[in-house]
Amino acid sequence: MKKVIIVGGGISGLTAGIVLQRSGFETHIYEKNPIAGGELTGWKREGIYIDNCIDWLTNSKADDSEMYALWKDIGMLGDNVKMCPKNKFFSYTADGKTVTFWRDLERTRKEMLEISPEDKENIDKFCDTVKIAEVFTVPANKPMDKFGPKELKKFWPFLKGMGAVGKAYQGMSLQDLGDSFKSPIIGKAFTMMHPANTQAFSFIVSYATITSGSGDIPVGGSLAAAMRIVDRYKEVGGTLHLNSPIKRLVVSGNQASGILLEDGNEINADYVIVATDANHAFTKLLPAEYMPKKMKAVFDDKEHYTTFSKFHAIYLIDAKVGMPEDTSFWKCDGPTIGRTKMNAFGTLCYDYDPSTYPTEDQTLVQVKVIQYLEDCKEWLELAAKDKDAYDERRKEYADKLMAEIVKHYPEAEGKIRCLDTWTPATYASRCNSYNGSYMSFVADKNSKTVTTPGVIKQLRNVFLAGQWNMGSGGLPPAAVQGKFAAWRICKKEGVPCK
Numbered sequence: 001m002k003k004v005i006i007v008g009g010g011i012s013g014l015t016a017g018i019v020l021q022r023s024g025f026e027t028h029i030y031e032k033n034p035i036a037g038g039e040l041t042g043w044k045r046e047g048i049y050i051d052n053c054i055d056w057l058t059n060s061k062a063d064d065s066e067m068y069a070l071w072k073d074i075g076m077l078g079d080n081v082k083m084c085p086k087n088k089f090f091s092y093t094a095d096g097k098t099v100t101f102w103r104d105l106e107r108t109r110k111e112m113l114e115i116s117p118e119d120k121e122n123i124d125k126f127c128d129t130v131k132i133a134e135v136f137t138v139p140a141n142k143p144m145d146k147f148g149p150k151e152l153k154k155f156w157p158f159l160k161g162m163g164a165v166g167k168a169y170q171g172m173s174l175q176d177l178g179d180s181f182k183s184p185i186i187g188k189a190f191t192m193m194h195p196a197n198t199q200a201f202s203f204i205v206s207y208a209t210i211t212s213g214s215g216d217i218p219v220g221g222s223l224a225a226a227m228r229i230v231d232r233y234k235e236v237g238g239t240l241h242l243n244s245p246i247k248r249l250v251v252s253g254n255q256a257s258g259i260l261l262e263d264g265n266e267i268n269a270d271y272v273i274v275a276t277d278a279n280h281a282f283t284k285l286l287p288a289e290y291m292p293k294k295m296k297a298v299f300d301d302k303e304h305y306t307t308f309s310k311f312h313a314i315y316l317i318d319a320k321v322g323m324p325e326d327t328s329f330w331k332c333d334g335p336t337i338g339r340t341k342m343n344a345f346g347t348l349c350y351d352y353d354p355s356t357y358p359t360e361d362q363t364l365v366q367v368k369v370i371q372y373l374e375d376c377k378e379w380l381e382l383a384a385k386d387k388d389a390y391d392e393r394r395k396e397y398a399d400k401l402m403a404e405i406v407k408h409y410p411e412a413e414g415k416i417r418c419l420d421t422w423t424p425a426t427y428a429s430r431c432n433s434y435n436g437s438y439m440s441f442v443a444d445k446n447s448k449t450v451t452t453p454g455v456i457k458q459l460r461n462v463f464l465a466g467q468w469n470m471g472s473g474g475l476p477p478a479a480v481q482g483k484f485a486a487w488r489i490c491k492k493e494g495v496p497c498k
């Protein structure tokens with residue numbers, strides 16, 4: 001039985017492990033943290049569950065898609081996993097009007113037309129394009145660079161649909177999309193959820209996931225999902241080594257003999273899969289010159305590819321204050337967080353998942369503020385140099401955000417308290433994430449999202465997994481990249497990939 005070491009127990013590493021175990025390999029996952037799951041996670045403060053990942057899960061609909069089958073295989077979803085319906089993507093309220101990106105696309109169209117009949121042409125173009133984008137799915141059986149005529153035929157509707165969406169909004173950012181509307185409220189709504197330089201294409205595809213009913217959230221949230229996947233890995237015989245940071249791969253000639261752990265132990269294997277952040281992989285685990293050319297081009301092109309992260313604060317209110325469930329933004333003259341002067345404020349209220357709720361007369365709400373690259377770097381520096389100043393800044397921002405909630409929901413006065421805050425530095429220290437980013441690169445409107453094949457030219461038995469190999473990242477890319485690394489090893493060994 002061939003032995004495979006997997007560096008990193010995020011969803012990508014776990015997926016690779018499950019597929020390889022099923023395909024007859026002996027696998028060992030080495031994870032630096034005391035818990036697996038990586039960025040798919042949650043934790044408790046004062047006994048209250050805090051979720052920190054799934055806002056929507058692409059291909060969550062129980063259908064015959066390859067991605068849904070993979071979600072089932074790894075235990076993310078399944079017949080025994082109940083779902084919270086994602087009723088809206090998000091809403092934005094300003095000057096007494098609300099734009100909501102509903103699951104029901106026709107309701108969105110109707111409400112937008114009521115707000116701004118003069119934008120009819122643009123509203124129709126947007127809604128019609130979202131409808132086309134509902135064919136979106138993530139191919140999950142085989143890497144796309146290995147597609148033959150059979151796969152091309154199978155995915156033709158998807159490829160055609162994506163081509164049409166790309167053509168309709170080619171060269172447009174979310175800012176451009178927003179600016180193309182006469183209504184300032186509709187225009188502004190587009191820039192609430194994602195960085196304004198994100199391609200309009202990405203937004204349309206994400207929203208289409210929800211309108212097609214394929215972006216629901218598993219009940220119990222991200223931590224429960226991660227633990228189901230860990231359980232599945234163990235059920236199929238995998239070995240998970242927690243608290244086991246890896247220092248580097250041990251390389252000689254054109255192959256790796258195994259890994260060197262931070263504690264000095266060296267472990268041998270026939271294959272190694274690196275399922276960590278890509279920057280960490282090629283600054284710490286492997287020589288920088290082994291980074292695949294395509295990936296390096298993206299890292300080097302700072303003009304067109306960037307990363308972002310968020311400052312997060314979570315609050316418990318000892319009352320129901322009329323806060324809508326899920327994500328809602330409102331126009332405000334808000335505080336400055338990092339370099340962002342907030343002119344809109346967003347809340348993520350977890351009422352949609354009562355299973356994770358403290359009590360039914362309380363409100364659990366998270367506030368996330370986008371932090372662009374300069375802010376992220378500052379957080380990382382502050383956390384490394386001056387822990388007290390870092391903690392003070394977290395508190396200062398948490399207080400400012402809390403004041404804004406109370407301004408909007410005066411009934412929360414005296415009943416609200418902050419449970420926790422976390423920053424880009426949290427992602428960097430916890431998951432070794434590049435610039436504290438929990439997604440991969442944002443490609444601007446003049447560039448393309450890039451997928452790298454997960455192979456290292458100089459090393460014949462090392463494969464790359466993880467979200468950084470595929471587009472702008474997220475759970476489906478991370479999971480399929482784990483599957484594809486396993487697929488390549490199965491192919492090399494001439495065994496079916498299960």
Ligand SMILES: Cc1cc2nc3c(=O)[nH]c(=O)nc-3n(C[C@H](O)[C@H](O)[C@H](O)COP(=O)(O)OP(=O)(O)OC[C@H]3O[C@@H](n4cnc5c(N)ncnc54)[C@H](O)[C@@H]3O)c2cc1C
Pocket residue numbers: 007008009010011012013030031032033036037038039040052053054055056057058244245246247275276277280430431432438439465466467468473474475476478
């Ligand atoms: C707030 C938030 C919201 C999100 N919302 C969504 C969403 O709605 N939908 C969606 O699809 N995605 C979402 N994501 C993104 C999603 O969580 C990530 O894309 C995905 O979890 C990345 O998985 P991964 O396995 O590639 O990487 P990671 O999760 O980063 O896993 C890598 C693992 O490697 C470990 N590691 C790193 N270095 C070493 C080392 N030297 N030795 C041993 N172990 C190491 C890390 O600790 C980590 O566990 C969200 C993420 C966050 C944080």
